[in-house]
Amino acid sequence: xxGATLSSTSMSPTGNQVWTRTRGLxxxxxxxxxxxxxMAALRSGDQHGRLDPRSADPSGSRAVAELLKDRGxxxxxxxxxxxxxxxxxxxxxxxxxxxxxxxxxxxxxxxxATANSGGRTVLLSAGPASLEALAPGVDSEIPAPVSARxxxxxxxxxxxxxNADLGGERYSTRTPGADSCYPSDGLPSLVRxxxxxxxxxxxxGSPDILYNHRLDKHGNASLALQLLxxxxxxxxxxxxxxxxxxxxxxxxxxxxxxxxxxxxxxxLWGTLQLTLAAALAAIxxxxxxxxxxxxxxxxxxxxxxxTEGRARxxxxxxxxxxxxxxxxxxxxxxxxxxxxxxxxxxxxxxxLLPAISAHLPTGDRDLKALLFGPAPANDIAxxxxxxxxDALEREVRTS
Numbered sequence: 001x002x003g004a005t006l007s008s009t010s011m012s013p014t015g016n017q018v019w020t021r022t023r024g025l026x027x028x029x030x031x032x033x034x035x036x037x038x039m040a041a042l043r044s045g046d047q048h049g050r051l052d053p054r055s056a057d058p059s060g061s062r063a064v065a066e067l068l069k070d071r072g073x074x075x076x077x078x079x080x081x082x083x084x085x086x087x088x089x090x091x092x093x094x095x096x097x098x099x100x101x102x103x104x105x106x107x108x109x110x111x112x113a114t115a116n117s118g119g120r121t122v123l124l125s126a127g128p129a130s131l132e133a134l135a136p137g138v139d140s141e142i143p144a145p146v147s148a149r150x151x152x153x154x155x156x157x158x159x160x161x162x163n164a165d166l167g168g169e170r171y172s173t174r175t176p177g178a179d180s181c182y183p184s185d186g187l188p189s190l191v192r193x194x195x196x197x198x199x200x201x202x203x204x205g206s207p208d209i210l211y212n213h214r215l216d217k218h219g220n221a222s223l224a225l226q227l228l229x230x231x232x233x234x235x236x237x238x239x240x241x242x243x244x245x246x247x248x249x250x251x252x253x254x255x256x257x258x259x260x261x262x263x264x265x266x267x268l269w270g271t272l273q274l275t276l277a278a279a280l281a282a283i284x285x286x287x288x289x290x291x292x293x294x295x296x297x298x299x300x301x302x303x304x305x306x307t308e309g310r311a312r313x314x315x316x317x318x319x320x321x322x323x324x325x326x327x328x329x330x331x332x333x334x335x336x337x338x339x340x341x342x343x344x345x346x347x348x349x350x351x352l353l354p355a356i357s358a359h360l361p362t363g364d365r366d367l368k369a370l371l372f373g374p375a376p377a378n379d380i381a382x383x384x385x386x387x388x389x390d391a392l393e394r395e396v397r398t399s
Contacts, residue, residue, distance in 0.1 A: 017318075051097045051124070051207055053077060053236050058213035064224050065236075067215075073229045077236045081106050081245040084237040090118030090199075092233040097207065099123045099130040101239045107133035109245070120200040120230055124207045125169050135201055137175040138191060143168050144184035146206045148218050153181035155192055157226035161219030166190060168206030202227055320382050321375035328371055331389045338396050356392075359399050367392075 049055060053065035053075050065075045078084050081102075088094055094114060096102075102110065111133055114121045123130070128140045146167035151158035158164075158181040170187035173180065180188035182205075189205030204227075209220040228234050314323040329347065336346035339359060345351035349372050356367055366373075370392065376382040 049238075051210060052238060056212065058211065060212050061210045061236075063212045063215045064210050064221070064228070067221065067225055068229050068234060071225065071229055073232060073234050075234045075236055077238065079238050079240045080243045081109060081239075084235060085110060085113035087233070087235040088113050088117040088119055088121075089233075091231050092117070092119045092235055093122060093228055093231045094119060094235045094237060095122045095124070095228060096126075096134075096237045096239070097124050098239050099126045099134055101241075102130060103245075104133065106239075106243075106245055110134065114199060114201075116198050118199050120202060122202045122204065122227060124204050124210075126203055127169055131171075135191075135193065135203060138171050138173045138178075138193070138203065141170040141172055141187050143205070144170055144187075144189065146208050149182040149184065149189070151181045152183055153179055153188070155179040155181050155190075157223060158182065158190065161223035161226065163218040164220050164223045165208045165214055165218060166204070166206060168208075169203075170205055171203055315379070320379070324375050324382060324385055327386055327389055331393055332371060334393060335396055356396065360392075360395055 050057075050059045051061050053061045054077065056062045068075055076087065078087065084094060084096075096110070099107070107130055121134075123134060126134060126140070131138050131140055144167045146165055148163045149166050150163055151161070153159070158179075164182065166182040166189040167184060168189060170184055170189055171180075171191045172187060173191055173193070175193050177194065179190075179192040179194075181190040181192075182188060191203040193201045193203075195201075208214050209224045215221045215224065311323070314320070332346045332352060333343075335341075335356070336343055336352065339352070339355035341351050341355050349368055352371065353367050370385075370388055376385055
């Protein structure tokens, strides 16, 4: 057999085979993508995100907004700092859902706008990143789990509501006259600071009382309505990274924030843990296997059956290269002792081919392509190769 009838590899699948193997996966992928677009289109009207007063999701806050509306309190959603500061006034409650997301410059601007407004500012889950600017004199302590807690304070709104789902951030305040409610281990998760003539600041350690799925539990609804409904207008501020003021973090408009600064610390620690877990899994799976253990077969298998079974596996995998390699290797191994070639050189073209040429007339046969050539291009070529190898071995034996 000449090299012109052989290909470089028999494992390269044809276009038809690739399509047959991947069409099921592609169809499933198309169905998933189409279903995702359909669900997004159907539910886009009700889903606005966590703590959004337009969202009917369990983690949304549409229920409390509707209850406030029934009491005559208008709710306005804003996503920029300019809108939030412009709306501050004595008849307005400003709710900041994520004060820690605000930059230093944004916090200073917000504090300046609300300091003399005479209204109420409610900060949800304010931590060390925002307390110094938005609530001077208040420090954040180790968070506590959210659970039903008792008021244990004289604040009328808290005493009227009774038990409520609070926790999260805990605070310690140095401000005289501040109301400290719903404590955990002595530290409150609700703090109200009243500065007569200037306004009120309310710190809520967790936003759970505002969630749709928690509003009907304990005194959550009562507490939420009293904290957010003390004025006729409620401005619901959802900080956004798309806010143009977020790009400014100093008097010169420069920012030192990097991408990692915008990623919450929990994600960074989670990524580190996943990386460590992946490394341990790789080490576990890459462990060294023990030595091979020989075992007597429970039944005797005829050589013809074993050969046929192995051939069927090769054919199922289209492994013509492996089948051809096995045929050529076995032929070279049997020819070597017949030609006086040492076993170590049986698979060396430089030793085996001259020995064959010395015993047989080569004619127009390409012995190198026959014994050491590339894999056959198809099954017919593989069968032809096997016939040629058998014919060569018979000639050597009878010469």
